[in-house]
Amino acid sequence: MQHQQASIFGTGAPGLGDLSAARRTQLGRGAWIDVLPGWLSGADDVYDELAGRVPWREERRRMYDDVVAVPRLLAHYGAGEELPHPALTEARSALTAHYGDELGEPFVTAGLCHYRDGRDSVAWHGDRIGRGDTHDTMVAIVSLGEPRALLLRPRGGGPATVRRPLGHGDLIVMGGSCQRTWDHAIPKTRADVGGRISVQFRPRGVR
Ligand SMILES: O=C(O)CCC(=O)C(=O)O
Numbered sequence: 490m491q492h493q494q495a496s497i498f499g500t501g502a503p504g505l506g507d508l509s510a511a512r513r514t515q516l517g518r519g520a521w522i523d524v525l526p527g528w529l530s531g532a533d534d535v536y537d538e539l540a541g542r543v544p545w546r547e548e549r550r551r552m553y554d555d556v557v558a559v560p561r562l563l564a565h566y567g568a569g570e571e572l573p574h575p576a577l578t579e580a581r582s583a584l585t586a587h588y589g590d591e592l593g594e595p596f597v598t599a600g601l602c603h604y605r606d607g608r609d610s611v612a613w614h615g616d617r618i619g620r621g622d623t624h625d626t627m628v629a630i631v632s633l634g635e636p637r638a639l640l641l642r643p644r645g646g647g648p649a650t651v652r653r654p655l656g657h658g659d660l661i662v663m664g665g666s667c668q669r670t671w672d673h674a675i676p677k678t679r680a681d682v683g684g685r686i687s688v689q690f691r692p693r694g695v696r
């Protein structure tokens with residue numbers, strides 16, 4: 490597998506950087522994002538093991554009278570389930586140690602998405618199935634593999650107002666009211682990109 494950044498910090502044993510180096514941007518409406526490029530180093534093997542070993546499934550979504558495939562592969566690890574790589578367990582602990590006081594609870598679950606190429610994507614949405622619809626919360630995303638852009642815009646439409654390219658090992662945390670007052674998306678790209686895996690850590694009851 491080849492990553493643009495592999496020669497910089499992809500190889501070697503996985504390691505986590507210092508979360509206090511994350512930079513916060515206030516988006517408005519009580520929403521913020523923290524970004525820390527290259528938080529997880531040595532991520533090449535983590536990517537390969539997740540791509541090969543996670544029981545990926547296609548998401549089926551009913552639309553009108555059809556069941557259509559949502560273009561990406563998914564896996565979900567709920568409370569008490571062992572995560573598929575020890576680096577993810579360490580990442581979750583480090584996130585809870587750093588953000589736990591502000592969040593008021595630990596990060597518990599992990600959702601994994603596999604974007605196989607530039608045609609895979611996720612449409613505009615907020616993580617509002619659970620408490621994120623009514624309460625401030627945090628969703629912390631570790632991005633592995635090929636770079637893809639995460640777009641954000643205030644809920645309710647309009648053009649994207651924030652664009653954050655996420656590369657191999659990068660961290661982004663969406664916090665405050667971000668899930669209920671802003672939407673986010675990973676758009677398709679015509680660029681010739683390979684696979685990307687996104688790992689989203691969330692507190693209990695946030696989906
Ligand atoms: O791929 C990503 O980093 C974002 C995924 C996402 O927003 C979601 O699954 O809710």
Ligand SMILES: [Fe+2]
Nearest residue numbers: 614615616673
């Ligand atoms: Fe999301």
